[in-house]
Structure formats: C-alpha cells, structure tokens
C-alpha cells in the first residue's frame with residue numbers, strides 16, 4: 268500500500284517541453300564543446316582497444332574485435348550521456364541553481380519539470396548516437412542496413428538511464444554521494460554488460476543476473492544486432508524490458524522528486 | 531466601500547514540517563489592489579505562508595484560496611495570474627539577462643513577439659536596458675533583485691507575492707524597488723510582501739500583519755496598529771536607578787529595554803513635562819510612535835536565529 272504512493276501517475280502538461288527547450292538552449296550555447304566528446308571518444312577507444320588490443324583477439328562470433336566493441340561503445344555513450352545529465356546535471360540545476368524552484372512558480376508543476384529533464388537526458392543520448400554512428404561507420408565497422416535505427420533507439424535507451432539517474436538524484440543526500448551509483452552501478456555495467464567480451468563467457472546464473480539487473484545488457488544487444496545488419500525477433504524481449512523499466516522508473520523518479528522538493 | 535471578493539482568503543491555515551508547526555492557524559484576507567505586508571522576526575512563518583500562496587508548498591490544514599480558487603486544486607490556473615519574487619534569487623546562471631526573461635516567458639506560453647515587446651518594457655521599467663546581454667552572475671545584488679521583479683511581471687500578473695524583496699540591498703537599490711512597487715500598485719496590481727524594513731512597511735502597506743511563532747499577533751492599517759498598541763508618541767529616557775520607581779508612581783505605560791526606558795503615550799509633551807518635574811529628568815527624547823515600537827513590544831527584544 269505505502270509503496271503505491273511512489274507510483275502515482277502524474278498529470279503532465281505539454282508545457283513540460285519548455286523545460287526541454289531550456290536545456291537545449293543552454294546546450295546550444297556550448298555546442299562545439301558538447302559535440303566533441305561523442306566525436307572523439309569512439310575514435311580513441313577504437314584505436315586503443317579495437318585496433319590495439321584487438322590485434323591479440325582473433326575474432327568474436329565471426330567479427331573482428333573492433334567490430335564487436337564498436338556497437339558497445341555507442342551503447343555505453345547512450346548510458347553515460349543521459350545518466351550523467353540527469354544525475355550531476357539535474358542535481359546542479361535543482362540544488363545549486365534553483366532552476367526547478369524558479370520554474371514551478373509558473374504554471375508548471377514539479378512533475379512537468381522532471382519530465383522535461385528526462386526527455387532532455389534522452390535527447391543527449393540521441394545526440395551522442397547521432398554523432399557516433401557516422402564516425403564508426405566511417406571506420407567501416409557497422410553494417411549500414413539498419414544502423415540508422417540505432418539513433419531513434421538511443422532515445423529510448425537514453426530515457427531509461429535518465430529515469431534511473433533521476434531516482435538517484437532524488438535520493439542522494441548531496442552531490443558527492445552521486446559518486447556511489449556512478450561507481451557501483453554504472454562502472455560495473457560498463458564492463459559486464461557484454462560490452463568488451465560476450466556475456467556468454469560468464470557462468471550461466473551470472474548471465475541471467477546481468478540480463479535481469481543490468482539494463483545496459485539489453486541496450487548493447489539491440490544496438491549490436493542493428494549494427495551487424497540484422498533484425499531479430501528476440502529484440503522484442505529486450506525492447507519490452509527497456510520499455511517497461513523506463514515507464515516504471517519514469518513514474519518513480521517523479522514521485523521521489525515530488526517527495527523531496529514539495530514539502 | 532463596495533464589498534469585493536478577496537484576492538487571497540486564508541482561514542485557520544496550518545503548515546507543519548514534521549513535528550514543527552511553522553504556520554499555526556492564521557486567517558487573513560487580501561483585497562484587490564491592496565498592498566499587504568507580513569512582518570515578523572526570523573522563523574515567524576512568513577516564507578512558509580508565501581510559499582503556500584504561491585502554490586509551491588502544500589498546506590497541512592485550513593483553507594486557502596487565491597483568486598477564489600482552492601490552492602490545492604487549481605495550482606496551474608492560479609500561478610498563471612501570479613508573479614513571484616522568492617526570498618532567494620533564482621535567476622538562471624546559464625543565461626543572460628534577456629535570455630532569462632525570454633526563457634521564463636515560455637513557461638507562460640507568451641508568444642515570441644509579445645514576449646519580446648514585454649521584455650523591452652520590463653527592462654526599461656526596472657532600469658536594466660543596458661544590461662540586456664550580460665550574464666546574471668555579473669549583476670549587483672540590487673540589479674539581480676530588479677531582474678527577478680521583472681521576471682515576476684512577465685505574465686502581467688494580477689497579484690505579485692514578494693518575499694523580502696529588498697533584503698540586503700543598499701538604500702538606493704531599496705528605494706528603487708519600493709518605488710517600482712508603488713507604481714505597480716497604482717496600476718491596480720495586488721501586492722503581498724514580507725519585509726524587515728518596518729519604516730517602509732509603515733509608509734507603503736495599506737494593511738499588514740505581524741506574525742510570530744506561526745501566529746498572527748495583530749493586523750490592520752499601520753497607523754491604526756500603532757495607535758492601538760503604542761499611542762501617538764514615545765518618550766525615551768536613560769535607565770537610571772530611581773527612575774523606574776518614579777515612573778511607577780506616575781502611572782505611565784513604559785517598558786525597560788536594557789539601557790533605556792521607553793514610555794508609550796498619547797501626549798508626549800505632557801509626559802515629558804511631567805517627568806522632568808516629578809522625576810527630575812533632564813535628558814529625554816520625544817518622538818512619534820512607529821511600527822518598530824509595536825513590533826518590538828509584541829515580539830520582544832530577544833534575538834532570533
């Protein structure tokens with residue numbers, strides 16, 4: 268019963284897009300700097316790991332090591348972009364800049380603000396995918412047949428990590444404590460989600476645990492499948508997992524934030 | 531006077547934060563076009579009351595209506611017609627002065643052209659035209675406060691609620707703000723504010739309340755409140771031994787406040803004559819009674835927070 272109060276469905280207003288617009292405007296002020304990381308990072312990783320470390324790896328499932336990690340790099344970037352936007356970024360706007368306080372003095376309510384922030388977080392992920400897909404394609408590491416689908420998918424994957432991040436933001440006592448989820452949740456996920464080695468080398472129970480509790484595994488699977496140029500029916504289960512988890516965390520993060528800020 | 535519906539109506543309004551009762555059953559009405567003040571020491575519950583009016587903090591119990599609408603059911607509607615100057619500036623540091631206003635105008639769905647026109651007018655009104663493209667961090671305290679005021683006026687509000695609009699400003703900056711409030715009042719805007727500047731509240735507020743410990747101690751017109759609680763004049767004398775004795779005999783209403791004794795009266799001339807004869811006093815100050823006298827009498831001299 269008492270847990271249900273964290274899953275109340277908010278009545279959102281379309282004005283929440285103005286919050287998205289606010290963040291977009293700030294992003295555009297530093298657009299050059301903001302575009303650099305998603306452009307540079309995949310190149311550095313591919314050079315070091317794909318082509319450096321990769322020379323010691325024969326091939327994985329019929330593809331080169333660089334081809335294997337290229338889609339994972341996109342998935343990781345999707346995760347990082349929205350997770351960090353909606354943890355450190357949102358926390359700064361909420362606590363230090365009092366941006367949320369200013370906005371809720373207008374016809375918007377706190378749930379609108381959070382929804383706008385989450386959509387913006389997902390947009391950051393999409394922007395990263397938008398930059399990375401062509402860069403990686405230029406290395407000839409992805410099949411172009413379905414790769415364009417990675418970009419809209421990045422929005423959904425990004426939304427999931429935005430919502431998860433926002434829950435941490437609502438619960439953290441201070442900005443330093445956000446280092447815990449970053450270290451204990453995001454970093455293991457970066458390493459153990461079938462990113463740099465196939466999940467299948469892990470013991471079977473651990474594989475199931477990873478699929479159940481590490482959202483990145485699903486994102487990696489979808490992006491990798493698309494990057495390999497195939498569309499498999501099994502993607503539906505990953506998509507469903509992501510969709511349902513996103514919805515739950517979307518609602519949860521709003522209720523947690525409301526509890527924190529509206530006293 | 532015609533009886534118009536109040537803009538704000540609070541009845542037995544209560545706000546608790548856990549165990550602490552910040553607002554303890556207050557009732558007040560604010561009429562259309564009025565400037566209404568909330569005075570009180572730190573922690574009295576003024577900000578909490580403002581936040582409930584602004585629909586950003588839910589009430590615990592009691593009744594609170596703004597524009598005749600219940601704050602818990604019509605927050606979006608109410609906020610559409612209200613302007614807010616919060617106690618703490620919350621300008622957007624990522625934006626310039628102009629961008630702050632433009633961005634804020636979007637939350638009210640003001641169309642671009644209207645917003646641009648309105649922003650020009652408001653920048654003129656608060657005298658910030660030449661700061662238009664400056665980032666807000668580099669503004670002085672007074673300029674920031676004026677910008678927050680301009681932001682509160684973007685939506686042409688019928689009511690503006692200001693929480694310590696002049697706190698921490700130098701006299702020039704303070705006067706400018708009060709001057710702007712006066713001209714808004716002339717245009718018929720209803721103004722509710724909290725302040726620590728009692729002399730200004732006395733001059734500008736049509737009506738006010740003094741709060742302490744979450745309760746309203748007095749309410750009314752400033753002049754009436756002073757008359758009722760103090761009288762018209764005050765005589766201050768140094769606190770020497772023997773004087774209290776003499777005062778007690780002369781049956782005057784007085785208060786010992788550390789090194790001085792304050793005597794409340796409706797006839798300061800008479801009292802001072804009487805005292806200089808009966809109590810052999812030579813050093814006395816006679817002055818008009820002020821709101822500050824009421825404030826200190828009601829809330830005591832003990833330091834808060």
Ligand SMILES: Nc1ncnc2c1ncn2[C@@H]1O[C@H](COP(=O)(O)OP(=O)(O)O)[C@@H](O)[C@H]1O
Pocket residue numbers: 530547550551552570571572573574575576577578579
């Ligand atoms: N968010 C809060 N949580 C707990 N207590 C609060 C909160 N906000 C204010 N208070 C307490 O409520 C009382 C009234 O505070 P406030 O309304 O800010 O007073 P004022 O504005 O008159 O100085 C104070 O004791 C203050 O500590």
Ligand SMILES: [Mg+2]
Pocket residue numbers: 576577578617693
């Ligand atoms: Mg206050």
